[in-house]
Amino acid sequence: MMKQKDLILYSGLIILGLAAPYLFSAFKVQLTYLCVLIVLAMTWNLQGGEMGYNTFGNILFYGLGMYLTASVQVGMFFPLAEWTESGGEKTFVHTTAQYFQGIGVGLLVSAIIPAVIAGAIGYAILGLRGHYFAICTLGLGIAAGEIAGGIEIIGAGQGFTTPPFPAEIVDTEARGKFFYFLSFALLVGTFIFVKYIYGSRFRLILNAIRDNEDKAEAMGIQTMKYKIVGWMCSAFFCGLAGGIMGGLIGYIDSTDVAFDGREMGVFMVLMAILGGKGTLWGPVIGATLFHFFKEGLWTLILGWQYVALGVLIVVIVVYFPEGLMGWLREKYPERFGEVIDDKDRKAQVELK
């Protein structure tokens, strides 16, 4: 059973989440971003934090989701090639019903196909370990961007304009609210799912793989199976997140928006590490902090933001590799349910 304290916390957060677009009406787009960033950080954490497979490749599923949602949304009603050729000009207009049907089916597709692809390539790629896996997934993400930039039907280098929000809805706030609630629903779904994983045997298996894969295998765990399933879970949510972002941004570019390894791909790693990988709340806190930091600072240091980002990466990675939660855990181990008696603590000190 859920403890009463938790119940208050969760219901409070949900109420806050539901009220946020009305309270901070001007920041709906930022809040949507925040939800998506948290989802990406949490799903990255499943790989990097729990499984010990530091991937740069989740951006692949994010970008795929983006392209798939938009393509399905257009392709269901209009010829896709003509749409991208005309650069999304007003030659074809979605009716309200068409728009929502399209985005619904599109999101469904963009959840399933990335997961299927993750399953298909997982066997080949998850056999790599450590930094080979990291570099391989980095290559995969960038290759996807370069290849998508050469395919004519999805707009190639000139980009893909996603269907505009139906003009029949007069309420100017509707678009922002729609995407916010969509992403908030995704966030809640992801959180429930990840929390469920955290309480399950599946997480223990992932941890066993992280700590010593050979031993885990020797214990009779079919590590490959679990690794693939873990990756598919991430791909599922990353695809959805990408689909929502595609609709929100309204324009898909192959390397700058969809397969944006330089921004989103690094952000998700950074957020998870900043918060503390291998914890439930770490990525959530990390993503929130990062988003506030980014939005607050980006405008102040306009032009220098990437320099700041690079320096931030170096500082976080070199000085805080355990992240915020790791730091808290070291400081207040009792809060994390770790019982350390004085004898142990002294022994630790002597060892150092």
Add this chain to the structure above:
Amino acid sequence: MDFLIFKAPMLMVQASLDGILLGILFALIAYGMALQWGVMNIINIAQGDLVILGGYIAYTIYLWGIHPAWGVIISPIIMFFVGWALYKLVINKVVDRDLFISILATFGIAIVFQQLMNFIFGADVVVAQSEYGTTMLFDNSVTLPNSKIFSAFISVLYAVALVIYMKKSRLGRAIRATAQNARAAKILGVDTEKVYAATFGINAALCGIAGALISITLTLHPYVGLPYTVRSFMIVIVAGLGNLPAVAVSGMGLGLFEEFADYILGTEFRIGAVFMLLVLILVYRRFKLSKKREYLK
């Protein structure tokens, strides 16, 4: 997409020569990567950005009116100190850590470098004119820019010089000793900290040479560093650490692959093909090793 290359055999000669000359240049960058990977156990994502920075140094002296070929001497000297400073600032804190830490940290460095180069040199594609002319072969059906021949020649020259230096000099021997066993080298009086700094500096200097050559043979742009990193990573994992002939051969192989991919798939897929090749090579090696129940490590 048409397969013009199979209809015209001369295009094949052209692509092969281009590929081999380009591949020698890649091999030089890969040699630097193998050096630091072998000695310090660091994978440097910023490798390609060091190359581009070296290129911009050559481009700068070209703008000052000096012939850009002098860049192959000036650029490595400056880059050596850049590498040294980089080591003292960041790299020395990640040397003994997990490899992923070094990947991420150098990724951060790469972003900083890209952006600073963007500020200083602008976001335009630039090239330094060497005005070396071109060589025509086979009744003018194959054209080779002399700058490419020059760059291959200089690369070989520097590589040979470096090999001799590593074999004979005191520092070279210290570097090799550290690569074999850092702890034992330390006990025997090698200042490993200095060796690491020098290794990183030499790697940066190699990148500087390669960059200067790229500035006259290819083009420069602040954001094209990462493909060079991936190419050198690929060459190193195919050739293995510390195997210079294999590095040279696989470098040329990669150059050939790229030129042919360029003709067959089209230029827009060139970089994509390089990255896909990386994935395929890794996956191939993973399956080959898994038959022996081993894995890449």
